Amino acid sequence: MYSLNQRFDNRDIPEEEYMTPGHVACAGCGAALSMRLALKGLGMPTALVIPASCWTVIPGLWPMTSMKVPLFHTAFEATGATISGLKAAYRKRGMDNICVVGWAGDGGTFDIGIQALSAAAERNEDVIYVCYDNEAYMNTGIQRSGGTPIGAWTSTTPAKNPKAVPKKDIEEIMLAHRIPYLATATAAYPGDLIAKFKKARTIKGMRFIHLLSACPAGWKMPENLSVEVMRLAVLSNIFPLYEVENSEIYRQTIIPEEIVPVERYVRLQGRFRHLSDHDIARYQEMIDQRFERLKERFDKTANA
Amino acid sequence: MKHIDQKVPTTLCAISTTSSAVNKTGSWRFSRPVFIDSIPPCSYECPAGEDVAGFMYLAANGRFEEAWRLIIKDNPFPAITGRVCFHGCEAKCNRAEHDEAVSINSVERYIGDYGLNHGLTVNNNSAKRGEKVAIVGAGPAGLTASYYLRLWGYHVTIFDSSALPGGLMRYGIPSYRLPKEILDGEISRLRQMGLNFKMGTTVGKDISWNKIDRQFDAVFVAIGAHREATLKVKGIEKKGILNALRFLREVNLGRQPVLGKRVAVIGGGNSAIDCARVSRRFDANVTIIYRRREAKMPANAEEIKMAREEGVQFLFQAVPLEVCGNETVAGLRLQKVALKNANSSDRGQPVPTGETFYIDCDTLILAIGEDVNKEDLPRHITYKRNRVETGHMGRIGDSKFFAGGDIIDTPRTVTHAIASGKRGAVGIDRFLAGLPLGKSSLDPYRLGDSENISFSLTTSTVPFPKRNRTREVVNYSNLNPFYFDRRPRMKTGIIPAEERARSFQDVVISPIEEEVTTEARRCFNCGSCTGCGNCYLFCPDLCVKNDPDGNGYTVDMDYCKGCGICVQECPRGAIKMEFVRE
Numbered sequence: 001m002y003s004l005n006q007r008f009d010n011r012d013i014p015e016e017e018y019m020t021p022g023h024v025a026c027a028g029c030g031a032a033l034s035m036r037l038a039l040k041g042l043g044m045p046t047a048l049v050i051p052a053s054c055w056t057v058i059p060g061l062w063p064m065t066s067m068k069v070p071l072f073h074t075a076f077e078a079t080g081a082t083i084s085g086l087k088a089a090y091r092k093r094g095m096d097n098i099c100v101v102g103w104a105g106d107g108g109t110f111d112i113g114i115q116a117l118s119a120a121a122e123r124n125e126d127v128i129y130v131c132y133d134n135e136a137y138m139n140t141g142i143q144r145s146g147g148t149p150i151g152a153w154t155s156t157t158p159a160k161n162p163k164a165v166p167k168k169d170i171e172e173i174m175l176a177h178r179i180p181y182l183a184t185a186t187a188a189y190p191g192d193l194i195a196k197f198k199k200a201r202t203i204k205g206m207r208f209i210h211l212l213s214a215c216p217a218g219w220k221m222p223e224n225l226s227v228e229v230m231r232l233a234v235l236s237n238i239f240p241l242y243e244v245e246n247s248e249i250y251r252q253t254i255i256p257e258e259i260v261p262v263e264r265y266v267r268l269q270g271r272f273r274h275l276s277d278h279d280i281a282r283y284q285e286m287i288d289q290r291f292e293r294l295k296e297r298f299d300k301t302a303n304a
Numbered sequence: 305m306k307h308i309d310q311k312v313p314t315t316l317c318a319i320s321t322t323s324s325a326v327n328k329t330g331s332w333r334f335s336r337p338v339f340i341d342s343i344p345p346c347s348y349e350c351p352a353g354e355d356v357a358g359f360m361y362l363a364a365n366g367r368f369e370e371a372w373r374l375i376i377k378d379n380p381f382p383a384i385t386g387r388v389c390f391h392g393c394e395a396k397c398n399r400a401e402h403d404e405a406v407s408i409n410s411v412e413r414y415i416g417d418y419g420l421n422h423g424l425t426v427n428n429n430s431a432k433r434g435e436k437v438a439i440v441g442a443g444p445a446g447l448t449a450s451y452y453l454r455l456w457g458y459h460v461t462i463f464d465s466s467a468l469p470g471g472l473m474r475y476g477i478p479s480y481r482l483p484k485e486i487l488d489g490e491i492s493r494l495r496q497m498g499l500n501f502k503m504g505t506t507v508g509k510d511i512s513w514n515k516i517d518r519q520f521d522a523v524f525v526a527i528g529a530h531r532e533a534t535l536k537v538k539g540i541e542k543k544g545i546l547n548a549l550r551f552l553r554e555v556n557l558g559r560q561p562v563l564g565k566r567v568a569v570i571g572g573g574n575s576a577i578d579c580a581r582v583s584r585r586f587d588a589n590v591t592i593i594y595r596r597r598e599a600k601m602p603a604n605a606e607e608i609k610m611a612r613e614e615g616v617q618f619l620f621q622a623v624p625l626e627v628c629g630n631e632t633v634a635g636l637r638l639q640k641v642a643l644k645n646a647n648s649s650d651r652g653q654p655v656p657t658g659e660t661f662y663i664d665c666d667t668l669i670l671a672i673g674e675d676v677n678k679e680d681l682p683r684h685i686t687y688k689r690n691r692v693e694t695g696h697m698g699r700i701g702d703s704k705f706f707a708g709g710d711i712i713d714t715p716r717t718v719t720h721a722i723a724s725g726k727r728g729a730v731g732i733d734r735f736l737a738g739l740p741l742g743k744s745s746l747d748p749y750r751l752g753d754s755e756n757i758s759f760s761l762t763t764s765t766v767p768f769p770k771r772n773r774t775r776e777v778v779n780y781s782n783l784n785p786f787y788f789d790r791r792p793r794m795k796t797g798i799i800p801a802e803e804r805a806r807s808f809q810d811v812v813i814s815p816i817e818e819e820v821t822t823e824a825r826r827c828f829n830c831g832s833c834t835g836c837g838n839c840y841l842f843c844p845d846l847c848v849k850n851d852p853d854g855n856g857y858t859v860d861m862d863y864c865k866g867c868g869i870c871v872q873e874c875p876r877g878a879i880k881m882e883f884v885r886e
């Protein structure tokens with residue numbers, strides 16, 4: 001039995017699962033779902049390196065793990081270095097076919113791990129670096145990070161004094177390293193996400209994938225809305241889905257039929273509750289401006 | 305665990321050895337998802353209770369025979385209703401809130417025609433029963449009752465005063481809306497089931513009601529409402545005044561009616577519209593005269609539009625005062641009326657304004673409604689507002705007589721007649737089995753609180769297994785509209801008006817297969833799982849799994865944390881959260 005009348009044809013999604021249930025992510029966790037789908041795209045053989053983050057905890061307490069792939073826990077700042085070393089070790093042992101994937105949060109990427117990441121990118125290491133971005137240090141208690149959006153509440157940027165500066169543009173930072181492949185993805189668009197991981201696996205050199213990953217607890221919203229909110233981020237151009245080859249060829253992979261106002265995204269989440277209509281209008285302008293810049297590049301590629 | 309269970313000899317780091325599957329996270333949950341099968345609003349609205357979501361699903365997959373078999377569980381005449389039903393289902397279709405309603409009627413028409421073109425027959429393999437049932441009146445109500453009773457193995461004899469069965473479907477509705485070959489095709493399928501037709505037999509005249517009573521174990525009466533109402537105005541006895549039903553009957557018998565060049569039709573219902581459209585086909589100038597406003601006409605809006613396109617003129621808020629002329633009609637004197645208390649819910653009371661005027665005409669057709677002819681019915685019958693009074697399932701008093709169709713208190717349409725025939729058949733079946741006929745007896749077949757019964761939605765497991773039926777109707781807010789893009793409704797091909805007005809051919813062009821499958825794919829299949837896989841795909845806890853019985857999916861309650869993402873992301877409202885103390 002199968003329905004043909006839907007936007008997504010899920011029949012193409014690989015059936016194999018590389019995780020087991022019983023993991024300890026919160027109910028409705030976007031990061032757990034992102035990993036599940038990413039592994040479907042990556043396939044085997046794959047090895048993961050995870051620094052301090054929610055994902056340190058999610059697989060379960062030792063001696064348990066929810067992973068059917070090898071996972072190495074590393075220090076907060078060390079993901080870029082560890083994946084470089086692990087890949088080198090595998091290569092040395094004649095196991096070059098193993099895809100080495102770093103899987104870090106926004107704190108471990110935008111802030112604490114950026115030096116090692118930048119160095120790995122500079123050396124164009126043959127690895128995939130994934131940043132699953134839930135826009136704050138969620139595991140330690142929702143402290144603001146370089147990935148926290150402007151205006152958001154966190155435990156260190158209270159509602160009276162929310163974050164005053166915009167999110168770092170991590171894509172621009174990575175593209176400045178002239179890496180072979182960069183993509184944005186989110187679990188609300190599983191087909192797109194899986195296709196990007198599949199493609200990344202076939203490319204040599206440094207690949208960077210930025211995943212927007214909803215956190216019901218930290219974003220202060222009902223658990224059942226995780227996918228909905230990630231989808232709205234895409235539909236409002238807050239988190240456009242695209243890929244860049246050789247830091248030059250830009251392609252928007254999901255083009256929304258109708259752009260929804262950022263307000264719909266913002267108003268679903270308690271972390272933005274204090275924002276006035278005026279604040280939201282300002283935010284809308286910022287999002288529009290950022291998307292305009294990207295759009296020029298999408299158009300440039302499309303018209304080339 | 306093949307990638308981690310290797311015993312790597314190392315003293316440098318701790319290595320996990322156990323799967324997290326030992327950790328039953330189901331204990332975290334406050335509420336849990338359950339798969340449900342709810343009622344789509346189209347089915348709720350359909351008097352015959354057809355499983356629209358189901359036949360759309362089958363049609364979308366090109367499975368037309370199965371679609372046909374699903375429909376005829378509830379309606380023996382899909383090729384007929386696919387043409388003449390006023391499709392209230394479309395008015396309630398959830399897709400109307402998204403872009404445009406699904407063209408349910410056109411798809412039904414195609415499926416009905418598919419059955420005819422492929423000579424599909426009804427599997428009539430029920431054990432034979434000894435009891436004999438008489439059906440009086442071979443209109444849609446009587447035919448439907450006989451279809452079910454025959455299906456369930458009874459001996460069925462149908463009496464009808466006309467030469468051919470069909471009732472008003474044959475002698476009322478003109479062939480440009482319902483071609484005779486379609487009607488004949490649908491009825492001949494019933495003949496093949498072994499029904500005994502006694503045509504040209506008027507009960508009460510050729511055979512007495514008493515005799516019927518004595519010879520049969522149960523009787524279903526559906527003789528229709530055929531008594532012509534007349535107008536009390538000066539000159540109404542003149543020549544050139546026709547009655548709508550008689551006029552249409554002549555035309556439907558293939559006879560040439562005696563019709564002038566300028567026809568005035570009085571009335572606002574479907575009969576009036578059909579009389580006018582038929583007259584146009586005999587080259588007359590036609591004006592319909594109705595006492596209220598256009599919006600308040602009981603006739604179907606699409607029919608009014610077609611009539612207007614074919615050149616029928618309308619005169620609203622006017623009533624006749626006098627038929628002019630010597631012996632034959634030569635014009636009408638009318639009076640303008642105002643409407644008192646007219647608003648969106650009230651049609652308003654016409655009150656004379658005193659202002660009169662004259663129109664020219666040489667033929668006058670009265671289409672002002674029909675009543676039940678009480679003289680034709682058995683004496684023990686009682687009436688309420690001029691309709692036969694019945695109990696649940698159409699039973700008359702506590703007799704062996706049941707009634708349905710236009711003579712009882714139900715809207716006068718083919719589909720309502722079908723519904724009443726079905727209800728009556730269930731009643732007779734229960735009566736003969738000695739089962740109670742109370743209000744709740746039909747509950748297993750009813751859709752929620754609706755009076756309509758549906759066999760397909762309540763008993764069929766094709767195409768949706770329907771493991772957990774609810775009595776709730778799914779509305780648009782229960783769906784996740786993101787999963788449905790916007791697609792225009794199929795365009796129904798209509799013959800150009802000038803051409804239509806010259807012929808009695810079907811005015812609608814039959815859709816082709818590709819149009820139908822494309823349209824069927826617009827259906828959201830509200831309320832039942834189609835196995836799209838969203839719930840499986842979006843579960844962060846890997847607990848939505850293929851059902852071992854092949855019925856879509858199940859949730860592994862050992863691990864489900866109760867986040868509710870599956871419910872939120874189900875496109876069609878086929879899962880809901882249930883708060884439970886576990």
Ligand SMILES: Cc1cc2nc3c(=O)[nH]c(=O)nc-3n(C[C@H](O)[C@H](O)[C@H](O)COP(=O)(O)OP(=O)(O)OC[C@H]3O[C@@H](n4cnc5c(N)ncnc54)[C@H](O)[C@@H]3O)c2cc1C
Nearest residue numbers: 441443444445464465471472476507528709710716717718
């Ligand atoms: C002009 C016109 C157009 C219409 N168009 C539509 C439409 O487009 N869509 C729609 O849904 N509905 C339409 N209707 C209404 C619809 O046709 C009726 O509601 C429906 O046919 C009623 O079915 P029935 O079985 O109750 O009675 P009928 O169809 O009236 O059948 C009654 C049968 O009983 C027989 N009979 C009568 N007395 C006796 C007796 N004493 N003994 C034996 N037999 C007897 C008659 O010969 C007849 O065959 C239309 C009606 C008219 C008049």
Ligand code: SF4
Nearest residue numbers: 346397398827828830
């Ligand atoms: S979309 Fe399909 S199932 Fe839903 S109301 Fe419309 S016809 Fe019925």
Ligand code: SF4
Nearest residue numbers: 843864865867868870
């Ligand atoms: S998505 Fe998974 S965990 Fe969440 S409620 Fe549904 S089955 Fe349970």
Ligand code: SF4
Nearest residue numbers: 833836837838839874
């Ligand atoms: S999401 Fe799809 S597979 Fe799951 S219950 Fe709804 S229709 Fe069925």
